[in-house]
Amino acid sequence: MEFQRLTRMFASLERSVLRRILESAGNPPVRIAMAGGPEACSHSGELVAEIVISDWRTLAKLVLNPDINFGEAYADGRITISGDMVAFLEAIARSRAVRVGSGLYPWLAERWLNLTQVNSRRGSRHNIHHHYDISNEFYQLWLDPQLVYTCAYFPTRTSSLEDAQYAKLDHVCRKVRLQPGERVVEAGCGWGALALHMARQYGVKVKAFNISHEQIAYARWRAHHEGLENRVEFIEDDYRNIHGSFDVFVSVGMVEHVGRSNYRKLGKVIHRTIGDTGRGLLHFIGRNRPWPLSPWIRKHIFPGGYTPALREVMEMFEPWNFAVVDVENLRLHYARTLEHWLDRFENSADEVSRMFDAKFVRTWRLYLAGSVAAFRSGNMQLFQVVFAGSQCQSLPWTRAYLYQATREQDQQWTHATS
């Protein structure tokens, strides 16, 4: 009798905790339940997913530090999600109920990550290695054939991922108005697609830097394979070690790894390479206002990552009198890109599971689905910023030329995709 009463009391407690969790997540349209036990459902409308928590320890951890523990419990299989995971995460993102770093445990976790993931030269190498050096074969399973691991540019909503990545590479090149023979430096070059595109389609000479050993090895192989070694040099080194004189500086998807405290340093590197007469483009994930990256993402996906507000990025430009020429926000294109990646990832889930394990698959599924949600909801932005030195003579009169396909470019397109 006493035992039954205790059980009932415990169930009632669990139910009210579940309700509290839903509430603090902004009441997403889901059912949340303890495995074989009480459940809660704050939403009267149509439900998009069901969340099942395996045990009360997991529940307790979820209360203490949901930012990190939700993802970890899902990866471990202690939380299961059935239904539409993206819609569930999008509802949370849209409610903006989740506030990173409130409470003691989240605060401690935040400080711990700041302390252990410093973007020093050595720290950056470690952080980058964690994400990009896990296996080229893995990325080949779900990225486009060119292995472009940044936001694509979809000329239309129904463009294929391959076409959209090609269009993105070209959009970047046209924005900085590459001229044959110019010298370009790229900071953070991934598997080399942009550097090779610039050299092949625009006749420029490129030095491309990256501290991911695997990526650089692959990019060099590709340059050799395409016979572009004379025009593209892939260098395994830190952006802080970039020297030399260039006409154009480009960086696509590296600013997120630089860290808030190094923006002035990056600005200095840009200025010492292109001076007052050069121009450049930064492509990066940003925010509407300064905000730390999710601690779960920092712990398990992008150690040392930080996605800046535009205001913070100005620290790279202002000290050297760089002019901002053009800013484009492509967040809807990143949502679309990530939808493609998530689809392809799910289609290869069995293979990924064999390469790594089921926990890895769940971790990456949550990362990709959560990213779709973040860009759809506007929690994250994607900025392309074109800038120019104070004495730069190569300013476009209008942006109309970006949207006029020339016959030559159509031919290039045909050539490159045939």
Add this chain to the structure above:
Amino acid sequence: MEFQRLTRMFASLERSVLRRILESAGNPPVRIAMAGGPEACSHSGELVAEIVISDWRTLAKLVLNPDINFGEAYADGRITISGDMVAFLEAIARSRAVRVGSGLYPWLAERWLNLTQVNSRRGSRHNIHHHYDISNEFYQLWLDPQLVYTCAYFPTRTSSLEDAQYAKLDHVCRKVRLQPGERVVEAGCGWGALALHMARQYGVKVKAFNISHEQIAYARWRAHHEGLENRVEFIEDDYRNIHGSFDVFVSVGMVEHVGRSNYRKLGKVIHRTIGDTGRGLLHFIGRNRPWPLSPWIRKHIFPGGYTPALREVMEMFEPWNFAVVDVENLRLHYARTLEHWLDRFENSADEVSRMFDAKFVRTWRLYLAGSVAAFRSGNMQLFQVVFAGSQCQSLPWTRAYLYQATREQDQQWTHATS
């Protein structure tokens, strides 16, 4: 004998002061001389202008506080400039040698202007009255027929000013994607051209605010004349008093008058009018980094004026989670616009002189010529920033639509200019 020696000593002193002045102005390619006395010429190449200083008092003042005293002496006729004034001012601007506010007198002048030109509701009315209420007939002499007193958008470098101002109004409307029936609020509407364009060409309802009595009176007359009173309401009031609910917020050329300390307030006004679902555009003169406006300009042309760096403008957006959608830098278009204005102004100089006096003509000539120089050299930028509320559903997929002229728009164009 003694007297001659003294005269020689004095002349030698004047010469070295003249040299010093040239040096501190970044050695522009000019000859500078005392009237009938010694001269200096730091440049070995082709000279673009000759500056003559009438007396040693003017020379002394020029040394103490060149920022203000150069312009005042030119306006008074104590300094004359012959040759290419714009080229002379551009050379100074490009050398970036002039540093506002260094030295005791400039520092005092700066503080004095800050103190006396506060942009309170009352102060703003006073500041705006100083520039915009001097005479509609005066502005009609040298602006385009629609009286658009902000940077135009030249589809090609050879477009006429009239066409370029029409194209600018349309560029703004297309950037915010106006739909028939939507409600638009405009803060700082000048003589009403944009508000009327939006209502006439896009079928929206507009409330347009301005604290210039003369401009509002003219705009109301025009709305009546065009039969648009039912769709455009011109309100003589401060932006801080804007209330009501709107789909779109636009402001072209007002941010410069708002003052650095009121950006948060302006952001609050924007958020309370368009909420999280609306969108908007700000068009303003900006800088590569925070920098005070020339004290001469503040004293004689735009009291209370401040042209912000992009970073500073983010203060209007961040607290309300607005997303920056698009930033375009049109500084070359403002240089072109100002060239047109300066040309037209010179053609009407006699008439302006009769309306006011010769000092007024010189003051305004220096202001317009200096502005051409500032935008040509990149000392000043012109930003159009499109932004959207965090829940805004009206985001364009790409910007390509901005550059595709539709048949309807061509017809509208024909209609409006016929």
